[in-house]
Amino acid sequence: MEKNKYLECLAYMGIGGAHPGGLLATKYVLNEVSIPRGLNILDVGCGTGQTAAFLEKQYEANVTALDNHEMMVEKALKRKEQEQLTINVVNGNVEALPFADDSFDMVISESVLAFTNVSKAISEICRVLKDDGIFYCIEMVLEKSSKELNQITDFYGMEKIFKEEEWVSLLQNAGFKMTNSKTFEYDIHQITVDDAPEFQLSESVDDAHVDTLLEHDYLTKQFQKELGFRIFHCKL
Ligand SMILES: C[S@@+](CC[C@H](N)C(=O)[O-])C[C@H]1O[C@@H](n2cnc3c(N)ncnc32)[C@H](O)[C@@H]1O
Structure with a gap:
């Protein structure tokens, strides 16, 4: 597969906080949930493990961080070692999670589902969540249609860009009760050094990776009216 x-x-650039609003948005969402010490949390598509590390350090949660990109898994493991964490880092696919049914109290997915077979991924998340478990995800949404949207789907390798109500249907059809969906407004000046996107570059990073990042930046600006994001908060 390409x-x-x-x-x-x-992955090559080791970008941490690779979701809208970065760690600032994560903190905003987590602030609204009760996270008792020792809660079993799964972060799917964890990337370099920034959120997973925050969950362990801030809440003393029992965190499992899963990603299917070997380089991301290595970078999350490096973070675990450097920050002396106990996170369980797993190389795995959210569409076929390597966990038993009812394993987690909470699942988090930050800018991941849109890159997957969404129905399979959501159904797997439901399966591994305990009854009453919480799921929160941040996803790109289509705000306004455009004939040129194939530029976005081609670039990001996505099946399609879902509208807010389509995400809600996908989540509800899988068995989730929606609690809410909202956006997160922030000002760039609110982002402190602690919340800024991180880079853990691989030695083999090259100009093509930089060009891809610039193209991402260009497309985000070009389609700023058509694309948005939502934070979906659901319960089983
Ligand atoms: C946009 S990045 C977000 C990373 C991280 N959640 C963050 O906010 O920094 C998407 C991540 O999802 C991972 N991913 C994509 N498809 C996946 C799948 N089927 N199973 C597990 N991880 C996946 C990618 O490797 C990447 O690390």
Whole structure:
């Protein structure tokens, strides 16, 4: 299968906080949930493990961080070692999670589902969540149609870009009760050094990866009216 050049770029550059709003948005969402010490949390598509590390450090959660890109898994493991964490880092696919039914109290997915077979991924997340478990995800949404949207789907290797109500249907059809969906407004000046996107470059990073990142930036600006994002908060 052809590799997704955007996800390859993120992996080679080791970009942490690769979702809208970055760690600031993560903190905003987590602030609204009760996270008792020792809660079993799964972060699917964890990337370099920035959110997973935050969950362990801030809440003393029992965190499992899963990604299917070997380089991301290596970078998450490196973080685990450097920050002396106990996170369980797993190389695996969200469409076929290597966990028993009812394993987690909470699942988090930050800018991941749109790159997957969405129905399979959501159904797997439901399966591994305990009854009453919480799921939160941040996803790109289509705000306004355009004939040129194939530029986006081609670039990001996505099946399609779902509208907010389509995400809600996908989640509800899988068995989730929606609690809410909202956007997150932030000002660039609110982002402190601690919340800024991180880079853990691989030695083999090259100009093509930089070009991909620039193209991502260009497309985000070009389609700023058509694309948005939502934070979906659901319960089983
Ligand atoms: C946009 S990045 C977001 C990474 C991280 N959640 C963050 O916010 O920094 C998407 C991540 O999902 C991972 N991913 C994509 N498809 C996946 C799949 N089927 N199973 C597991 N991980 C996947 C990619 O390797 C990448 O690390």
